[in-house]
C-alpha cells in the first residue's frame with residue numbers, strides 16, 4: 049500500500065491531491081497512518097504502531113484501517129497495484 | 135472631532151452567483167464618513183470569497199450553521215468577542231436572523247450592538263404569512279398558500295392557474311408549469327429548507343426592488359428603488375438602475391409606518407401591465423446590491439451601524455436617479471495555506 | 483505509560499455549497515453524566531439500552547409551567563395526561579406536584595385509582611368508555627368528558643339507574659387556523675354540534691355540565707391557535723350562562739404544547755424555536771381574561787399538558803453495535819436502540835450525543851436500530867463523532883410516549899431508571915424477561931411436543 053507520490057498532508061490534517069485538486073480533512077490518527085504509508089510501512093507495522101500507542105482492540109483497528117484505506121482508494125489517493133509494479 | 139473606530143462583524147461573505155450581501159455591506163462601511171472600521175468576517179464555508187479579500191476584511195472566523203443551535207453560536211461569538219471586542223454585528227442571511235434576534239439581548243450585555251427587526255416583525259413578514267400580512271397592512275400581495283404535504287398538491291389547480299411559483303421557507307423559488315413540476319420542486323425545496331413550502335400566484339410583469347432602513351418607530355430612514363436590468367438564471371440582479379417611482383416609495387413608507395420595521399430590508403415588488411404593484415416578498419436584511427444605494431447617496435449600512443450604536447440619525451431624503459450598478463466577478467489568487475487556515479482552524 | 487484514547491482514522495472531502503440542511507448539525511458535545519451519575523456507570527449496572535428519567539427535570543418543568551400560567555391567570559389546575567407516560571413513579575411525581583389525573587381508558591382509570599388518586603380529581607376523556615368504566619366514574623364522582631352522543635345517552639341512562647348526577651363536560655373540536663382540524667373527537671363548534679350537545683345536557687336532569695374541553699392537536703407550534711380555541715370555549719360558556727343562568731366551572735384546554743424536540747423537516751432546532759410555556763400561557767390567559775367573564779366568575783383553567791412536561795426529562799442510553807459503510811460510501815452506524823422502543827423517531831430528529839469525550843472530527847452518519855426491519859431508522863442523517871463499537875450514546879428528549887407506545891417486538895423492553903432529587907438511581911420498571919412474556923401464553927396440550 050502506498051500513498052500517491054505528490055499527495056501532500058499538512059500538520060493541520062489538510063490533505064491536498066494536486067492531480068485532482070481535491071482537498072480533504074484528516075483526523076490526527078489518520079495523519080499518522082498517512083505518514084506511515086508514505087514511509088511505505090507495511091500493514092502489520094502500522095497496526096503495531098497504532099496499537100502500541102492507542103487503546104484499541106486489534107480487530108477493531110484493523111476493520112477501521114481497512115475502511116480508511118477503502119476511502120483512500122475510492123478517492124484515488126493510493127497507488128494502484130499496476131502503477132506500483134510498473 | 136476624531137472619528138471613532140468601530141469593530142464590526144459581517145456575515146454573508148459569499149460573493150458567488152447567488153451572492154450574499156456581506157462584501158457590499160463591507161464596502162459601504164469602509165466608505166463611512168462618521169467612523170473608521172475594523173471588519174471581522176463571519177463565514178460558514180471555507181470558499182466564501184470575502185474571507186480572502188484582505189483589503190476589505192481584516193480577519194475572518196467561521197461560525198456554526200444556524201442548524202447547530204443558538205447555544206453553539208453564542209459560544210463561538212463569545213470566543214470571537216474576547217479576541218475582537220466587537221461593537222456591532224450585521225447578520226446578512228435570512229436563515230441566521232432567528233438565532234441572532236434571539237441572542238440580541240445577550241450580545242448587548244457583551245457590548246455587541248445589532249439593529250434587527252423584532253421577532254414579531256420577523257415572523258409576520260415570513261413568506262408563510264404573506265396573505266395575512268397583506269390584509270393586515272393594506273398592501274397588495276399575490277395569493278399564496280402554504281402546503282405541508284404532497285397529497286394537497288392535487289387540489290392546487292382549482293385555486294391557482296399555471297404557472298405557479300413554488301417557494302422555500304428561507305430561499306429558493308421555482309416556476310412550475312404542471313403538477314408534476316410542482317411535486318418535484320416541493321420535494322427538492324422541502325428537502326433543503328424544510329416545511330412548509332409556499333405556493334404563490336404568478337404575477338406577470340416587471341420586477342423591482344426597494345432597499346431601505348426603518349428606525350423601529352415607523353419612520354423611513356432610507357429607501358432606494360431599483361429596476362433589475364440584467365437577471366441571471368437564478369433570478370439575481372446582475373445589473374440594475376435606480377429609479378424614482380412615487381408609488382413604490384409610498385408603498386415602502388406605508389410598510390415602514392404600519393409595521394414600525396426596525397432594521398434594513400429589501401422589498402421584492404412586481405408591477406403588472408396595468409401598473410398595479412404587488413409585494414412579493416420582504417427580505418428582513420440588506421440585499422446584495424446595497425452598494426447601489428451607497429452610490430446614489432444613501433449609505434444605508436453606515437446609518438444602520440449608527441442606529442445600532444444608539445445614535446440619532448437624519449433620514450435620507452434624496453438619491454441620484456438613473457445610476458446603475460453593473461456587477462462583475464473577479465478572480466482572486468489565493469494560496470492554499472489560507473484555505474487550509476480557515477478550513478482547519480476556522481480563523482484567518 | 484497508559485495508552486491514548488483510540489479514535490478511528492477518518493478522511494473527509496472538503497466540499498462547498500450554500501448553507502445546506504443536512505450534515506451540519508454539530509451534536510457532539512458529549513453528555514457523560516445525567517444529574518451527576520456517570521452514563522457508563524448507569525449502563526454497567528442497568529444494561530443497554532436503558533431509559534433514564536430525571537426527577538429533577540420533571541419537577542422543575544412542571545413548576546415552570548405552573549408559574550407561567552399562575553402569574554397570568556388566577557385559577558389554574560394541571561392534570562397529568564397518563565398516556566404520555568403512565569409509569570407509576572412518574573404519575574406519582576406529577577400528583578405530588580399537585581396535578582390531577584387525565585385518563586382515556588378503563589386501564590388508565592384503574593391505574594390512577596390504584597395509585598390512590600381521589601376519584602373526584604380524575605378527568606375521564608376519550609371516545610371509548612365502557613358501561614363498566616362509566617359506572618365506576620359515576621360512583622367515584624369523576625369528571626367525565628363526553629366525546630359523542632351515544633356516550634351522552636349511555637351516561638344519562640346509567641345516572642338514572644344509579645340515581646346519580648355525574649359531573650360532565652363535552653369535548654369540543656373547532657377551527658383554530660391550524661390544519662388538519664382534529665374533528666374526529668368531540669362535537670364541532672362551527673356547525674353547532676357542540677351547542678346542540680350542551681342543550682341536551684342542560685335539559686337533562688341526570689347530568690351536571692361543569693366544564694368545556696378541547697384538545698386541538700399535538701406538538702402545536704402556534705400559541706395563537708390556543709388563543710382562538712380559548713375564545714371559542716369562553717363564548718360557549720358565556721352562552722350557557724346567558725341562556726340557562728348556569729355557570730361553567732372550568733375550561734379545559736387539553737394538551738398539545740410542543741416539547742423541545744425537532745420535528746423532521748424543520749430547519750432550525752426545536753430547542754431554539756419552539757414556543758415556551760410563557761408563550762402558550764400568554765395566548766390562553768389573554769383570551770380568557772379578555773372575554774366577557776366577570777372577574778369573580780372566571781372559570782378554573784385546566785391543562786392536560788403531556789409531552790412538553792416530560793420529554794426533556796427522558797433519556798435513552800444505548801451502545802454502538804457496529805459501523806458499516808453503505809454501497810454508496812455512506813457511513814452507517816447500528817445502535818442497540820430500535821424504533822420498537824423509540825417510537826418517536828418516526829416524527830422527530832432526536833438529538834443524539836456521545837457519552838464520552840471525542841475530538842471534534844465528525845462524520846455524517848445514518849443511525850439504524852438493531853431490528854431486522856427496513857423501517858428501523860433512528861436518524862437518517864446525523865453529524866456524529868467517530869464512534870467505536872461499544873461506545874455509548876445518549877438520545878435526548880424521549881420522555882413522552884415512548885414508555886407507553888413501545889412494543890415488545892423482536893427484543894424485550896429495557897429497564898427504566900429514575901434518578902431522584904439526590905442523584906440516586908432507582909429502577910422503576912424492570913426489564914422484561916422471556917418468562918414474563920411466556921407467563922401470559924397458554925399452549926394447548928397437542929402443541930406441547932414436537933420432533934424435528
Ligand SMILES: Cc1ncc(COP(=O)(O)O)c(C=O)c1O
Pocket residue numbers: 563566584607608697699700701736737738739786787788789790882
Ligand atoms: C385529550 C388529551 N389530552 C391531553 C393529551 C396530551 O397531549 P400532549 O402530549 O400533546 O400535551 C392528549 C394526547 O393526545 C389528549 O388526547
